[in-house]
Amino acid sequence: MERTLDRVGAFAATHAAVAASDPLHARSLVLQLPGLNRNKDVPGIVGLLREVLPARGMPSGWGFVEAAAAMRDIGFFLGSLKRHGHEPTDVVPGLEPVLLDLARATDLPPRETLLHVTVWNPAAADAQRSYTGLPDEAHLLESVRISMAALEAAIAVTVELSDVPLRSPAFVQGCDELAAYLQKMVESIVYAYRFISPQVFYDELRPFYEPIRIGGQSYLGPGAVEMPLFVLEHVLWGSQSDHPAYREFKETYLPYVLPVYREVYARFTGGPALVDRALGEALVLGVRSEPVRAGLTALEGVIKVLLRFRAPHHKLAERTYEVGRSGPAIGSGGYAPSMLGDLLTLTCDVRSRIRAALDES
Structure with a gap:
């Protein structure tokens, strides 16, 4: 602690x-x-x-x-x-x-x-x-503050875990620490549900987050999509994904995160993600080994916490843009809310791969 x-x-x-x-x-x-x-x-x-x-x-x-x-x-x-x-x-x-x-x-x-x-x-x-x-704007800012430092700590743990063997007790400990940090993302979305009106967000707040032009280029406005969660997931499960919309999504928001996270992103691009490496080790070692099962179970626990954030985030975006159906269908950070559905599906697929490995025993 x-x-x-x-x-x-x-x-x-x-x-x-x-x-x-x-x-x-x-x-x-x-x-x-x-x-x-x-x-x-x-x-x-x-x-x-x-x-x-x-x-x-x-x-x-x-x-x-x-x-x-x-x-x-x-x-x-x-x-x-x-x-x-x-x-x-x-x-x-x-x-x-x-x-x-x-x-x-x-x-x-x-x-x-x-x-x-x-x-x-x-x-x-x-x-x-x-x-x-407006109070809703203050709550919007607070919803990000709840989780940002914990998310940054989670990225550091994910990078460290990339070098820890699956069967090591340190792998389970690292996954448990990672899941605890990511729980703050769940808390932030619960907070947003409770205190931010979709109508107020769409009508009153969103218009301040439009792109502007500087030096001949267009720059997106602030949006929760700029949180470096996509960097963490890139290291955790997405670095070799061939999903074109997912790749475009990551590359769109990379310039809006701190330089240190752009470096992390580049370091892992093209190489195996943590989940890929862990599943490869499980295949070689056999999932009947208790340390291997413990490692995979702890890794699945991380994905479960991510899903507890992703599913309500997707629903909240759908609810917000249903309110503003007659207006723009692009999110406050410049993305299509449907991308959140793709991210949810991809995250579910990751959990399914881990569950399939565990079920092989």
């Missing part, structure tokens, strides 16, 4: 450092955005953004933390302007170079991402940045 807290705490501390940073001294200005958005006051939004922007571009002394926090605060203006029908760089001269500088400093896209608006955003009511100020 102590190790678990240490892992999660380390990731949470990094998020907290960015959340606490206000290099542009923009807190009071960004907090005016919900009122301006309610009034559709585009000149007011543009005027505040001009006040927020650093006069001489990004200061040379800034590191990752300052650049990420600055992108967070500028980013809420970007989504707001696009929600009212304007490309931000078209209406604010001098904005584009600042965004590109911040992107280079963080090695992330030149706009706000899921990280910026959730875990890098102060949670305190008098400091939390918001497009709308």
Whole structure:
């Protein structure tokens, strides 16, 4: 348990450092955005953004933390302007170079991402940045905060497990630790079900997450799909999948996760995933061996937790876009909600492969 807290705490501390940073001294200005958005006051939004922007571009002394926090605060203006029908760089001269500088400093896209608006955003009511100020938006941000650090810890465990033999007691221990971290994803989706109205999400929140153009390229808006769960699943079971829509899905969102996870993704691409390797070992060793059965059972336990997240996430997306049937059929992060059905099916297939191996005895 102590190790678990240490892992999660380390990731949470990094998020907290960015959340606490206000290099542009923009807190009071960004907090005016919900009122301006309610009034559709585009000149007011543009005027505040001009006040927020650093006069001489990004200061040379800034590191990752300052650049990420600055992108967070500028980013809420970007989504707001696009929600009212304007490309931000078209209406604010001098904005584009600042965004590109911040992107280079963080090695992330030149706009706000899921990280910026959730875990890098102060949670305190008098400091939390918001497009709308609605309770549903605050709950949406909290649903991501519940699970992000635990998910990052889970990725670290999955990478470690890739080198642990199936029959080792450490394999079972690692799977149990991994399942415990992933349980936070289940908690986050339960929280979202309880506190976020599909109607409010679709009508009031989603319009702030539209793509914008910067430097001649289109960049997707923040969406839960940018969580690095797809990186974990790539290492766990998906690195050799030949499902074309699944491959495209992963490659679409890869630029929106931290550089360290892009490196993890590249390291495992084309090689056997953890499940593939474990099933190969089981075939050689025989599933009647108790350590082998214990390892496969623990691995199945991880997949079961993933399914407890995937199934309700798919239902929640269907429910949300049923509410907005007459509007856009693309999710808040730019994906088709049907992709969640594909992910659910692929995850079920992984569990079936493990069950088939266990049943061979």
